[in-house]
Amino acid sequence: MGANFGKNYKISIFGESHGSALGINIDGIPAGTKLDLEFISQEMRRRAPGRSKLTTPRVEKDEFEILSGFFDGKTTGTPLAMIIRNSNQRSKDYSELKKKPRPGHADWSGFNRYSGFNDIRGSGHFSGRITASLVFAGAIAKQILKEQGILIAAHIKSVKDIEDRDFVESDITEENIDKLRNMILPVLNEEIVEKIEEAVEKTREDKDSLGGIVELMVTGLPAGIGDPYFESMESELSRMIFSVPATKGIEFGAGFGITEMTGYEANDEMYYDENGDIKSFTNNNGGIIGGITTGMPISFKVAIKPTASIEKAQKTVNLETKQNDTLEVRGRHDPIIVPRVVPVLEAATAIVILDRILEGKKREL
């Protein structure tokens, strides 16, 4: 089933954007894990809609209710179920879309997959709203990983052609992560904030939308986590990252750029640092070789497409009249998904890393 992920930190998501609720069941959280509920709420707020002029005007608090698996501030070890109730649906915005599918959204593909029974309201189960549950599961995973010294950070690498600088390992401190977490546009070079705001505003006035790239880095992971071939760290991360709506590409380390290097340039030459730890001078392989962590930071970039739902008139088909037609999408949409997807991608990464660490622990038993 498409709604399940993980072999050890197992998640199962459910819900629709305009249904009564959405949520998640998580199995595999170690018993006795203390949960910082305020941290989870903060993570949910980072993703929640209606936070700024850069996001959809739909306002949802995304308050979560834990139904099971949590008692006296600690997990019980049995499945932890959580729901978020929807409160601000406006389903009339979607009445036209059953007959006129939106180019770039899942109306037509979903119609075929579910024989026309898919809930079109608010994009149903295809909505980016469903990622609220990922952020919840990721916030728990982040807490467990942090206890082991593993940190996950992300920033906006680019919006269209406006570029931020790349992460370096020394950027990944708790202080810097907190700073990025509190920014609507989490970037390293703050001079580009205004440029991004202006570009988004101008594109919105043109009834259009923008995309961009998010860069992520994971530090504190020892060498030796992961497996070769089908459960490689890259495979598992990619599978999860591509599950996040609007993701269209991923590259690890130097990514596609490695093809322009020679072997000598691409190889990450190794050395002992002053503490006797084995490091490499470069990290073109993004911290993963043979599907297994090298001990260098995991580093990857994710391509996020421009929002599909735009007001500009577009060509589409009319499934009722069986004629070609045009569509101007009305309703409340993100003019850019990139800032809102940042916490989702961090959470998705945390879920995978925890699942892989727990997989490794099984072999130690």
Ligand SMILES: Cc1cc2nc3c(=O)[nH]c(=O)nc-3n(C[C@H](O)[C@H](O)[C@H](O)COP(=O)(O)O)c2cc1C
């Ligand atoms: C946080 C988040 C917010 C999103 N907001 C919107 C939106 O307002 N309008 C829209 O058309 N798509 C939005 N999307 C993207 C669609 O959900 C996505 O494009 C659609 O499900 C089709 O999937 P695909 O683009 O991965 O192929 C959002 C995605 C995420 C992760």
Ligand SMILES: C=C(O[C@@H]1CC(C(=O)O)=C[C@@H](OP(=O)(O)O)[C@H]1O)C(=O)O
């Ligand atoms: C509500 C959220 O974003 C929604 C994501 C979304 C989509 O198609 O992905 C479409 C819009 O839904 P609606 O028409 O119901 O307002 C966005 O507002 C959310 O992410 O929580």
